[in-house]
Amino acid sequence: xxxxxxxxxxxxxxxxxxxxxxxxxxxxxxxxxxxxxxxxxxxxxxxxxxxxxxxxxxxxxxxxxxxxxxxxxxxxxxxxxxxxxxxxxxxxxxxxxxxxxxxxxxxxxxxxxxxxxxxxxxxxxxxxxxxxxxxxxxxxxxxxxxxxxxxxxxxxxxxxxxxxxxxxxxxxxxxxxxxxxxxxxxxxxxxxxxxxxxxxxxxxxxxxxxxxxxxxxxxxxxxxxxxxxxxxxxxxxxxxxxxxxxxxxxxxxxxxxxxxxxxxxxxxxxxxxxxxxxxxxxxxxxxxxxxxxxxxxxxxxxxxxxxxxxxxxxxxxxxxxxxxxxxxxx
Amino acid sequence: xxxxxxxxxxxxxxxxxxxxxxxxxxxxxxxxxxxxxxxxxxxxxxxxxxxxxxxxxxxxxxxxxxxxxxxxxxxxxxxxxxxxxxxxxxxxxxxxxxxxxxxxxxxxxxxxxxxxxxxxxxxxxxxxxxxxxxxxxxxxxxxxxxxxxxxxxxxxxxxxxxxxxxxxxxxxxxxxxxxxxxxxxxxxxxxxxxxxxxxxxxxxxxxxxxxxxxxxxxxxxxxxxxxxxxxxxxxxxxxxxxxxxxxxxxxxxxxxxxxxxxxxxxxxxxxxxxxxxxxxxxxxxxxxxxxxxxxxxxxxxxxxxxxxxxxxxxxxxxxxxxxxxxxxxx
Numbered sequence: 001x002x003x004x005x006x007x008x009x010x011x012x013x014x015x016x017x018x019x020x021x022x023x024x025x026x027x028x029x030x031x032x033x034x035x036x037x038x039x040x041x042x043x044x045x046x047x048x049x050x051x052x053x054x055x056x057x058x059x060x061x062x063x064x065x066x067x068x069x070x071x072x073x074x075x076x077x078x079x080x081x082x083x084x085x086x087x088x089x090x091x092x093x094x095x096x097x098x099x100x101x102x103x104x105x106x107x108x109x110x111x112x113x114x115x116x117x118x119x120x121x122x123x124x125x126x127x128x129x130x131x132x133x134x135x136x137x138x139x140x141x142x143x144x145x146x147x148x149x150x151x152x153x154x155x156x157x158x159x160x161x162x163x164x165x166x167x168x169x170x171x172x173x174x175x176x177x178x179x180x181x182x183x184x185x186x187x188x189x190x191x192x193x194x195x196x197x198x199x200x201x202x203x204x205x206x207x208x209x210x211x212x213x214x215x216x217x218x219x220x221x222x223x224x225x226x227x228x229x230x231x232x233x234x235x236x237x238x239x240x241x242x243x244x245x246x247x248x249x250x251x252x253x254x255x256x257x258x259x260x261x262x263x264x265x266x267x268x269x270x271x272x273x274x275x276x277x278x279x280x281x282x283x284x285x286x287x288x289x290x291x292x293x294x295x296x297x298x299x300x301x302x303x304x305x306x307x308x309x310x311x312x313x314x315x316x317x318x319x320x321x322x323x324x325x326x327x328x329x330x
Numbered sequence: 331x332x333x334x335x336x337x338x339x340x341x342x343x344x345x346x347x348x349x350x351x352x353x354x355x356x357x358x359x360x361x362x363x364x365x366x367x368x369x370x371x372x373x374x375x376x377x378x379x380x381x382x383x384x385x386x387x388x389x390x391x392x393x394x395x396x397x398x399x400x401x402x403x404x405x406x407x408x409x410x411x412x413x414x415x416x417x418x419x420x421x422x423x424x425x426x427x428x429x430x431x432x433x434x435x436x437x438x439x440x441x442x443x444x445x446x447x448x449x450x451x452x453x454x455x456x457x458x459x460x461x462x463x464x465x466x467x468x469x470x471x472x473x474x475x476x477x478x479x480x481x482x483x484x485x486x487x488x489x490x491x492x493x494x495x496x497x498x499x500x501x502x503x504x505x506x507x508x509x510x511x512x513x514x515x516x517x518x519x520x521x522x523x524x525x526x527x528x529x530x531x532x533x534x535x536x537x538x539x540x541x542x543x544x545x546x547x548x549x550x551x552x553x554x555x556x557x558x559x560x561x562x563x564x565x566x567x568x569x570x571x572x573x574x575x576x577x578x579x580x581x582x583x584x585x586x587x588x589x590x591x592x593x594x595x596x597x598x599x600x601x602x603x604x605x606x607x608x609x610x611x612x613x614x615x616x617x618x619x620x621x622x623x624x625x626x627x628x629x630x631x632x633x634x635x636x637x638x639x640x641x642x643x644x645x646x647x648x649x650x651x652x653x654x655x656x657x658x659x660x
Contacts, residue, residue, distance in 0.1 A: 066512075142509055145509060145515075145516060145517040145518075146517045146518050177560060178556075178560075179472055179475060179555065179556050179559035179560055179563075182396075185475075186475060186556070187475040187476045187554075187556040188475075188476050190556075209559075209560070209563050210559070210560040210561065210562065210563025210564035210565075210566070210567060211563040211564065211566050211567030211570065212567065213564055213567055214564075214567035214568050214570065214571045215567060215571075224517075225509070226508075226509050226516070226517040226520075226557070227556070227557050227560060229509035229539075229540070230507060230508075230509055230539070230540040230557060230560075230561060231540065231560060231561065231564050232540065233509075233539050233540025233541040234540035234541065234543055234544075234561050234564055234565065235540070235564060235568065236540070236541050237540055237541030237542065237543055237544035237545060238544050238565065238568055240541065240544065241544045241545075
C-alpha cells in the first residue's frame with residue numbers, strides 16, 4: 001500500500017514535507033511516494049530513500065496557492081497535484097496527501113477521480129479534538145459553500161461512515177450545527193435539513209450550537225462548507241494565539257512553538273491546545289470521491305505532514321472509499 | 331439617565347442580576363431601574379435602594395427561555411421584557427439590559443420600539459476581544475439567520491457607527507467573514523455582499539477568514555446572523571473549556587472559576603481568556619431599533635450584568651440610536 005505525498009504543495013514545501021514523510025515512513029512503516037521535483041527530492045531525501053520505503057515520482061510543475069484551481073489543473077498536467085491524483089486513479093497509490101492549493105486538489109479529485117455513484121457533493125471531513133474524551137468530525141469543512149438540505153443529509157451519512165471506521169464509534173451521535181437548539185431555530189437550510197435528518201436512519205441528536213463543539217456533544221458535526229470552514233479556522237486561529245502567546249515576540253520558530261506548548265502543558269492545557277492545533281490531526285479527508293484524498297493545512301510542517309500520512313494510511317487500510325460506495329449504494 | 335435592567339431574565343435571575351446592578355450602580359454611578367417582581371426585588375436589593383440610585387419597577391410576569399418569543403410578548407404584557415422595552419419607548423429609560431429570552435427581547439424591540447427609518451434589519455453587534463490590542467465588533471451575532479447582500483451592507487454600516495462611537499476608532503477596518511480571502515471566495519451571499527461593500531463609503535478591507543478573528547485583522551466583522559452566532563458561541567465554548575479546565579471536576583462555582591482564571595493569568599493567558607469570556611463584555615447591542623437595547627448572555631452572573639450595564643450606559647451616553655438615525659438618514 002503506497003501513500004502518495006505532494007512534496008511541492010504547502011508553504012513549507014518541499015523541506016518540511018520531505019521531513020514529515022521520512023518520519024512517517026519510519027514511525028508508521030509507511031510506503032511513501034514523494035511527488036515533486038525529482039532532483040530536489042533526491043537531494044532532500046538522500047540516504048533515506050534506500051533505508052526506508054520511500055520513492056520519488058517526478059512532477060515538473062507546481063500549483064501555487066493563489067492560482068485559480070480549475071485553470072491550474074487544466075493547464076498543469078505535470079503538477080504534483082495532478083500527478084498525485086492520477087497515481088490514485090491508476091491504482092498505483094492507495095491515498096494521496098497534499099498541503100497545497102485545496103481548491104486544486106478538490107478540482108483534480110472531482111474531475112480526474114470522479115464522484116462515487118450516488119454522492120452528489122463530496123465533502124471535507126475534518127477532525128476536531130476539542131473534547132478530552134474523543135475527537136469529533138466536522139463535515140463539510142469547506143468543499144461546498146452553498147448547499148441544499150439533501151446535501152447536508154449526505155454529509156451526515158458520509159461523516160457517520162467515517163466516524164464509524166476511523167474513530168471506531170458504533171453509533172455516532174450526529175448533530176446539526178445551528179444557531180439554536182430547537183428544531184425551529186436556524187436558517188432556511190438547517191431548518192429543512194433538520195427535518196430530513198430526523199427522518200433518516202442516523203442517530204440524529206438534533207441541532208447543536210457553537211459552544212457544543214468544545215463540549216463534545218456530537219461525534220459528527222454537520223454543516224454547510226461555508227460555516228464549517230469559518231468555524232474550523234476560528235478555532236485554529238485561537239490555537240495559534242495560545243501557542244504564540246508564550247513565545248518571545250521577536251523570532252518565531254519551531255523551538256519556540258515547543259516552548260510555548262510545554263508551558264501550556266505544565267498548567268494542564270496541553271490537551272486543549274492539541275485539540276485546536278491542526279498539526280495534531282494533519283488533515284481533512286475528502287469523502288465521496290473515488291479515492292482516498294487527504295487535504296492538509298497549507299502551513300503544515302513536518303509533524304502535521306507525518307500525522308496526515310498516518311491518517312491517510314488508516315483511511316486507506318479501511319478503504320473508506322469502498323465502504324462509502326457500499327453504504328451509499330446498499 | 332436611567333438604565334432599565336431585566337431582573338427576571340437569565341439563568342441566574344433575580345439574585346445575580348440584582349448583585350450586578352448594585353455593583354454597577356456603585357462602580358459606574360449608574361441610575362438603575364430593576365424591572366421584576368417587586369416584593370422579591372425589595373428583599374434582594376434591601377438597604378441598597380436608599381444608598382444607591384436604584385429603583386424598582388414591578389413586572390408580574392416572566393418569559394422563560396423556551397417560550398416562543400412572539401407568543402410570549404403577545405401574551406405577557408406584564409413581563410419584565412415587555413415592561414422594560416416600554417420604559418424605553420416612553421422615554422422613562424435610556425437603555426434596557428436583559429439576559430432573558432433573546433428572541434423575546436428582539437420581538438419586543440422590533441414591534442414595540444420599531445425600526446429606525448431606513449434600517450431594514452436591526453442586528454446584534456457583539457464585542458469580541460480576542461486580540462490583545464483592541465476588541466472588535468461582530469455584526470450580526472444572531473438576529474437574522476437568513477440575509478441578503480444589502481442586509482450585510484447595512485450591518486457593516488451599523489457596525490461601523492458603533493465601532494466609531496463605542497470603540498473610538500475613527501476609520502474602522504470593515505472585514506467580511508468568508509471562507510477565503512479572495513473576492514471570488516465565499517457563498518453566494520458573501521460574494522455578492524463583497525461587491526456592495528467594495529463600492530461603499532466604508533473602509534472595507536475585503537474578506538477575512540475565521541483565523542483572522544483572533545488576529546484582530548478587522549475592527550468590524552460582518553456576517554449573517556447564522557454564521558455570526560455560531561462563531562461567537564464556538565469561541566465562548568472554548569473560553570468555558572479553558573476556564574473549567576483548571577477547576578476540580580466535582581463542584582463548579584464562582585470561586586473555582588476564579589481559581590482557574592487566576593492560574594491562567596499566572597501563565598499570561600489571562601487576557602486571552604478575558605477576550606473569549608462573555609462575562610467581560612457583558613452583552614451585545616441591538617442596533618437599528620428606536621432604543622438602546624443590550625442583550626446579555628443567558629448565563630450572566632453579577633460581573634457580566636455589571637459589565638452589560640456599563641456598556642448600556644456608554645451606549646446611552648453616546649445615544650447610539652440617535653447617531654444611527656442621523657447616519658442612516660443623512
